[in-house]
Amino acid sequence: xxxxxxxxxxxxxxxxxxxxxxxxxxxxxxxxxxxxxxxxxxxxxxxxxxxxxxxxxxxxxxxxxxxxxxxxxxxxxxxxxxxxxxxxxxxxxxxxxxxxxxxxxxxxxxxxxxxxxxxxxxxxxxxxxxxxxxxxxxxxxxxxxxxxxxxxxxxxxxx
Amino acid sequence: xxxxxxxxxxxxxxxxxxxxxxxxxxxxxxxxxxxxxxxxxxxxxxxxxxxxxxxxxxxxxxxxxxxxxxxxxxxxxxxxxxxxxxxxxxxxxxxxxxxxxxxxxxxxxxxxxxxxxxxxxxxxxxxxxxxxxxxxxxxxxxxxxxxxxxxxxxxxxxx
Numbered sequence: 001x002x003x004x005x006x007x008x009x010x011x012x013x014x015x016x017x018x019x020x021x022x023x024x025x026x027x028x029x030x031x032x033x034x035x036x037x038x039x040x041x042x043x044x045x046x047x048x049x050x051x052x053x054x055x056x057x058x059x060x061x062x063x064x065x066x067x068x069x070x071x072x073x074x075x076x077x078x079x080x081x082x083x084x085x086x087x088x089x090x091x092x093x094x095x096x097x098x099x100x101x102x103x104x105x106x107x108x109x110x111x112x113x114x115x116x117x118x119x120x121x122x123x124x125x126x127x128x129x130x131x132x133x134x135x136x137x138x139x140x141x142x143x144x145x146x147x148x149x150x151x152x153x154x155x156x157x158x159x
Numbered sequence: 160x161x162x163x164x165x166x167x168x169x170x171x172x173x174x175x176x177x178x179x180x181x182x183x184x185x186x187x188x189x190x191x192x193x194x195x196x197x198x199x200x201x202x203x204x205x206x207x208x209x210x211x212x213x214x215x216x217x218x219x220x221x222x223x224x225x226x227x228x229x230x231x232x233x234x235x236x237x238x239x240x241x242x243x244x245x246x247x248x249x250x251x252x253x254x255x256x257x258x259x260x261x262x263x264x265x266x267x268x269x270x271x272x273x274x275x276x277x278x279x280x281x282x283x284x285x286x287x288x289x290x291x292x293x294x295x296x297x298x299x300x301x302x303x304x305x306x307x308x309x310x311x312x313x314x315x316x317x318x
Contacts, residue, residue, distance in 0.1 A: 003218050005162045005250040024290045041249055044227040046239030050299025057252055059162050068203035080205030082283040090200055091164040091281045093216055097293050120160065122250045124241040129295050130305060131183045134256050136288050140209025146289060
């Protein structure tokens with residue numbers, strides 16, 4: 001079964017190279033970018049401006065291979081890819097929760113962007129604490145890395 | 160640009176019909192299901208058992224049309240589809256955050272499942288509060304619907 005999607009827009013950010021990028025929105029505090037939704041989908045943005053945060057789903061378009069076990073940025077141990085947010089996934093879908101500053105016609109101004117410039121956008125969903133906040137009490141191998149994500153930058157390993 | 164993905168597994172749940180389903184994991188409290196990851200991807204599950212919650216991305220496989228403006232379950236007003244979590248999206252990708260109970264080989268036992276039985280799985284990511292909790296102070300049209308998601312059930316409108 002092959003599932004076919006088409007980009008609904010393009011994400012613009014200051015990051016034109018993978019190396020040196022923040023690895024999560026948490027590490028991209030204050031970084032601004034924009035989300036250009038193709039005009040034919042702009043009608044779907046109605047009412048989105050009422051939300052302070054949005055979930056962006058996008059295609060990691062520079063990923064060229066799949067790795068089921070990866071060594072993440074914040075840990076020296078190899079980990080199963082589904083226990084990480086690394087890009088080299090069987091279906092390379094990225095997820096970032098960003099702050100929504102404004103919407104003008106088909107362009108969203110956003111903040112806390114950890115996404116490569118030119119990334120194809122797949123979907124936008126409103127971020128709703130009632131759906132999306134969970135009392136997660138165990139974060140596995142990431143427990144030891146707490147706080148590190150604010151400083152850690154990308155290198156070339158997931159290109 | 161066409162992006163091709165392949166399911167990495169299948170989600171099993173008690174919900175064999177769209178009508179009467181919970182509309183978010185918040186409304187599926189205690190409902191158990193399982194996530195069968197195809198054996199060829201099982202190696203990627205290593206270390207995931209350390210996390211209490213996981214993000215499931217999946218394909219809304221019963222969606223047959225796209226609607227840019229929808230009338231959501233919790234509101235009588237038509238809303239832009241990107242301001243809702245409704246399934247009839249240009250790229251019908253679903254997102255649910257579920258509680259992870261256990262992993263045995265290639266099968267995850269999960270709780271708070273609001274997903275149709277037989278849904279193709281696209282990706283699993285660990286849920287990490289440091290990445291995924293955000294101080295969202297505005298939830299648009301959903302502000303008036305707060306709490307309603309626990310009671311609201313699906314009907315056939317998004318089939």
